[in-house]
């Protein structure tokens with residue numbers, strides 16, 4: 001018997017591959033494909049279940065209840081695309097080998113298709129397969145008119161249904177209808193991944209080193225990194241964990257999303273604070289500048305995967321104001337020694353996470 005599940009169905013597909021394979025030396029082309037698929041699978045596995053490898057495509061899914069913060073799915077897609085681009089560009093083959101496969105590598109691009117719906121898990125002799133008309137639909141989406149209408153080569157396409165569940169107001173989406181035999185008309189929303197990648201490459205990294213920080217708090221969770229990331233970044237989850245320590249609200253979101261320039265407000269016992277995001281690298285680190293009364297500080301929060309179910313979070317804090325700093329630093333360190341609010345927060349997240357059904 002199979003249960004019906006609800007969640008996100010994602011296909012990522014290396015475009016241009018069929019014609020590439022047909023026109024070039026097979027041996028190097030196969031190695032290049034394996035290498036690129038590996039980097040995609042490694043990235044996807046952080047969060048998704050890989051359902052199937054389908055030639056130059058990967059089909060993956062995540063049950064709704066395993067994704068606390070749907071925006072993370074978007075972040076995973078971008079992160080995967082960035083990793084793909086880095087791998088493609090850093091490959092020595094394209095500069096050292098003169099065969100057509102290696103020289104043609106820069107033409108390979110990545111596309112993502114995301115749908116939300118129902119599916120059943122079927123197990124036949126140990127072979128696991130997802131079934132359902134939503135599964136068929138996400139596969140059909142790979143045949144569409146996006147590139148011919150927009151000229152985009154690397155993009156993420158969402159069905160309208162998927163985007164409603166992710167619940168973000170994103171600017172610059174290309175809206176398009178696609179019609180498929182037996183499935184009817186599907187509304188899609190697509191965004192171009194190339195400008196996101198260019199912005200990512202151009203952006204300055206803002207990250208405190210442990211040495212320049214005044215206080216460093218490390219904590220190890222026995223949970224996968226994307227789940228810990230979700231619980232630290234999702235405002236509702238943050239509030240659940242912090243309780244009387246602080247209640248958060250979103251003040252602004254740049255481009256409809258969490259990112260550089262976004263800000264959050266926190267009300268706590270004696271007052272309130274506002275944090276502005278200075279750098280935002282999903283699943284890697286975030287840096288925020290916070291103002292709390294006369295106090296101003298920078299905080300970098302780093303995420304490191306130690307094993308599949310082990311994640312280290314490190315909070316690095318550096319006081320920026322008020323002067324004289326040697327006095328305020330002394331006061332802050334004293335306070336942290338008496339009761340470290342970050343440790344308390346991490347412990348609460350940990351106990352909430354551990355209480356969740358696996």
Ligand SMILES: [Zn+2]
Nearest residue numbers: 028097099102
């Ligand atoms: Zn070659």
